[in-house]
Amino acid sequence: MSEKRAETATDRLLRRHYREMAAYYRALSLEHREIARxxxxxxxxxxxxxxxxxxxxSFYNADRSTSRRVI
Incomplete structure (x- = not known):
């Protein structure tokens, strides 16, 4: 969704913001998949x-019960 907004944004700063948000959400998605695994x-x-x-x-030195509570 952020990537689509970036493509259609007319303002240069908004376009950059939407691209950064899209990259952030992609990284977050990968992290969540790794945690699920x-x-x-x-x-x-x-x-x-x-x-x-x-x-x-996000769980360097965490125990399993802590990671389950966070998710």
Missing amino acids: LQELPPAEFERLVKEGSTIP
């Missing part, structure tokens, strides 16, 4: 990833 892992596998220092989106 992590939620499907068995608890032991999730804990292993956390201990290895895996870059778990």
